[in-house]
Amino acid sequence: MKSILKVRMSSHDAHYGGGLVDGAKMLQFFGDVATELLIMNDGDEGLFKAYEMVEFMAPVYAGEYIEIEGEIIEQGNSSRKMKFEARKTIVPRPDLNDSACDVLEEPVVVCRAIGTCVVPKDKQRKK
Numbered sequence: 001m002k003s004i005l006k007v008r009m010s011s012h013d014a015h016y017g018g019g020l021v022d023g024a025k026m027l028q029f030f031g032d033v034a035t036e037l038l039i040m041n042d043g044d045e046g047l048f049k050a051y052e053m054v055e056f057m058a059p060v061y062a063g064e065y066i067e068i069e070g071e072i073i074e075q076g077n078s079s080r081k082m083k084f085e086a087r088k089t090i091v092p093r094p095d096l097n098d099s100a101c102d103v104l105e106e107p108v109v110v111c112r113a114i115g116t117c118v119v120p121k122d123k124q125r126k127k
């Protein structure tokens, strides 16, 4: 079971110099993807317990399109371990003009993570 979210970073998301987006934004998207996975798997939004790994691999800038994918890779009694990947698929081309953008031939992975969510037993509606 997979969940995929596509979003565009706006100028409101740019937090640092040069239009750089805060890395925490990717974790917010992983939370949204995790929530959809838990709803599909358990019928409940669940709670994020812990990340065991987060790796930022490339900077994200305002104007870029980001695709975020998540998948449940292990299930315990109440725990659901997930892996996440965020990749940029479209980038602005301000060197050409204000509205030019390119679809990347190969998406660029910007962040990867592994984390665990919990759906308490009494809230699981699919078992």
Ligand SMILES: C[C@H](N)CC(=O)SCCNC(=O)CCNC(=O)[C@H](O)C(C)(C)COP(=O)(O)OP(=O)(O)OC[C@H]1O[C@@H](n2cnc3c(N)ncnc32)[C@H](O)[C@@H]1OP(=O)(O)O
Binding pocket: 031, 034, 035, 045, 046, 047, 048, 049, 050, 075, 076, 077, 078, 079, 080, 116, 117, 118
């Ligand atoms: C995804 C969401 N929809 C959106 C969010 O992001 S929610 C916002 C951020 N998260 C929270 O606010 C959650 C705050 N935490 C809690 O409310 C509780 O910690 C909890 C309800 C999430 C878990 O309760 P807790 O008593 O702490 O846990 P346990 O009962 O001891 O364990 C439950 C299962 O989780 C496994 N586990 C515990 N710690 C870890 C860890 N550090 N890493 C990985 N797994 C962990 C534990 O083994 C239990 O698993 P099983 O039930 O045996 O499968």
